[in-house]
Amino acid sequence: MLCALAAIPVLIAVAVRVSSAVPPGRGPAFLDRIAQNGLFVGVTAMVVSVPLFLPLTVGVVAGDTIAGEAGQGTLRYLLVGPAGRIRLLIVKYAGTAVFVVVAPLVVALTGAGIGAALFPVGPVTLLSGDTIDPGEAVVRLLLIAAYLAVSLLGLSAIGLFVSTLTDVPVGAMAATVVLSVVAQVLDALPQLEWLHPWLFSHYWLDFGDLLRQPVSWDSFVGNALLQGGYIAAFGALAYGRFITKDVLS
């Protein structure tokens, strides 16, 4: 799955390399900058993968946690040991969290790598029009990856809860992915403006704030608080469900 994610920046870089110059303002953000600076491949790849690809992989991993074991009939054996249900739940969530941290990193670093290989690398122009040197730009890239990791933690908590509801892993995966798509659709409807700050996907695309000079941390903090709330709420729900569940498989 990480390979599939890594393919996104590679595809973007190759496509830009073989095609003619991209006029500014067309396509995903920053696409026109790639030809001037390879580091932007990482940023563009993250812009592209945030709405669907990253939630998709996270949904697969998080949906598989409990339901996957139940579906294979191994959940029973895991619980026979002295580990206990709470510990199993925490370990499963920690596994998802590791994936959530690694996935955006893979996209960012593969992007920066393939970009550096195919395009010149130089000072990076930020959204504010200021330029920073490549070393600092890599730091910003890592910051964005961290931002996305935080962003996806809430979704993985939802996935964990959904996964405790069913014994069919595919159902849990699909439900998680559908939820992330629904949240983004709701976020796009201006009529539901009151709801927007409460949607877990609301801050997903605001990682551009890390590309300003000086960095605007407001969305990072808001995002972290929101995701923390989702982790606590759905973590508690998953706990309630899993602790009371009759494990038959």
Next chain:
Amino acid sequence: MTRKWLRWLPAVAVPAVIAAGALAGSLPASAGDPLPPKTPEQVLQLIAQHREPALSGTLEQSSELGLPELPKTSAGSDSSSTAWLELLTGPHTARVYRDGPDNARIQVMDRLAERNAVRHGNEVWFYNSKDNTASHVQLPAGAADHHGDGRDATATPDQLAAVLLAKIEPGTDVTVGADVQVAGRAAYNLVLTPKSDATLVGSIAVAVDGQTGLPLGVEIKARGQSDPAFRVTYTSLTLGAPDAAVFTFSPPPGATVKEIPVTVPERKHGKDSGNATAPAAKDSTRKPAVTGSGWDSVAVFPAGTAGPASDATAPALLGQATVPVQGGRLLSTALVNVLVLDDGRVVAGSVPVERLQAAAAQK
């Protein structure tokens, strides 16, 4: 059975605690120390006294003007006219940095994009990250002195306040409402309410910082509308000089740089968005005929002077934003109505359509 339900307890408690916390956080914080009461005149004095302090802050703007909302992430070309029109629709967040009259920077933060205006001495730069273009304006030397000091030299703040009050008093009720909290600071709430019934403007509230006299926010309400039609306010504010590096700008490599020649001294576009209600005042080439007085005045522009008509994209935009009415096309917003007549004249005013049509018919 009861034990099983007991185990669900944390699952219920945690979301409840989060919801309670979120609700408590969203309630407006009660004012700490109440400010000493002041008359409207004293508050105006306070505004007049304030010396553009060094500050950095975040502004939030939202409008409910009733204009069609332009798509935020339009992939197509973004000509400058639609970009600035876009500022009038929908919400925006901007960061503001100021240090004396000569150094200023405003960053309009869009999703994955940013628009910048930087002033450093006599150099003014505009930068738009969406199409990676920069424009440069070289202000004539001495332009800076014009705005900052000239005003203070001619009139003392209390004189200025008295003059201002005398000017607006006849048509307007000026009151000081209950103190408000803006960006964590206690502020006076100066409320201007038009006495006339004919205008679309319901009231204008200006939040004035209790300590420095800095206007912290403006809120314009349209008649019969509960949400403000236009609101711009600080959400965070730090007094003190920002990092000097903020004001230095050089166009990034690869950007399209445009030099804008200065013919007339550039008017400093401050945050005094309140004068949107009197758009007629600025046209100096061909004076519009103004009928009525105060809030319900109507300006009639002769044919050919309408500014936006010269823009290439304007006709299409105009067609989208306006509706046909008797005698022409109407651009209707919550605060201002603009009637473009079939003969080319433009009638504008903060009044209902019928009054515009009546004013147009007089000639």
